[in-house]
Amino acid sequence: MKFKPTYSQKDVEVLEDECLYKGFFEMRKLTLRHKKFNGEWSHPMTREMMVRSDAVCVLLFDPIADKILLIEQFRPTVMRSDSPWLLELVAGMVEEGESDEEVARRESFEEAGVVVKRLEYMFKFVPSPGGLVEYLRMYAGEFDSNLVDVDKIHGLDGENEDIKLHLVTSDEAISLLKHDVENASTIMGLQWFALNKNDLVTRWCA
Template sequence: MTDSNKSTPTKHEIIRRDTCFKGFYQLDRLTLRHELFDGGMGPEINRELFVRHDAVCVLPYDAKRDEVVLIEQFRVGVVGKHPNPWLIEMVAGLIDKEEQPEEVAHREGEEEAELVFSALWPITKYFPSPGGSNEFVHLYLGKCESEGAGGVHGLEEEAEDIRVSVWSFDDAMQAVKDGRIVNAATIIAIQWLALNRAEIMGLWS
């Protein structure tokens, strides 16, 4: 049985930090040590850290029609690990300027799906892979009108080729259950909507 009253360590020390690569993303190598659960500081350890911009992800939802708008695009990280590297996802973008997460949400909605969000509902914030990346995700539900949504969108200068489609909530939930949706943020958002759908429909429809 765990002892929930024990304090969590809070101390760490970065001894050295070197940038191994810097492009659109960055890879750093850190030498550090941290406090141990049993007390005292642990030995020096080396860790590679994938440094990237924080992300904003939005699940577009039409509460009147009980539909979500999802996108499909090619993802290089999936190659060799999944039968099809075109993933079913939701609207998303990186915070790469001096802007707030909500601004990114509205901008990406227009760029990737030609959608206008009349309201944003914060779902959660989380680290998707803290063992090796410092990425932090801001997750939202976006109020939209799904009627007429579709087509292929994205910015040509960013080589985006994004197909937009409208799904009933039940079909999207079934795609999560069937393993057709394997993108973490999309799974989290759809499951969150399943838990909070009645409240959202009451307020947004």
């Protein structure tokens, strides 16, 4: 089944677009109206949205050793959790003029010391469609786990990154879905991998 939305961009009218704040993130206030499912137009509505650059996530997989590399780092936005240290995939924001592949390779090296061999697109998603303007695009990245120094702490000091590596078997990685993995891109990436692992291994090891 392929989903086709009922309406498109032409069925939305932006009446006003105001910048409320611009820093590392940007906050915008939109006044808009849109086509309703009964064919009429909605009343004008106001929505505040946080705007940030799109990001790329990489699920690092060694098909020969059957291992996945995950990273652990501090996230101040999850202070309500038992621990604000999360298990994640390598990820980074797309800077102006960068391709997804450049971001994937740069972040894999900066955050995990990994040189990616080949990349395969998985899917894209909107993290929080109710209030965040951002797409995350997901990739599987092939790497050689024998070249990974799991005892070394990675990340850029200039970005206050302090990253610990976790090299696990693919079965161990998939089993994390039964527990409290709180990072959305990690959950979805591992779910995709569980469904597509056999096909991915066939393509990469042919």
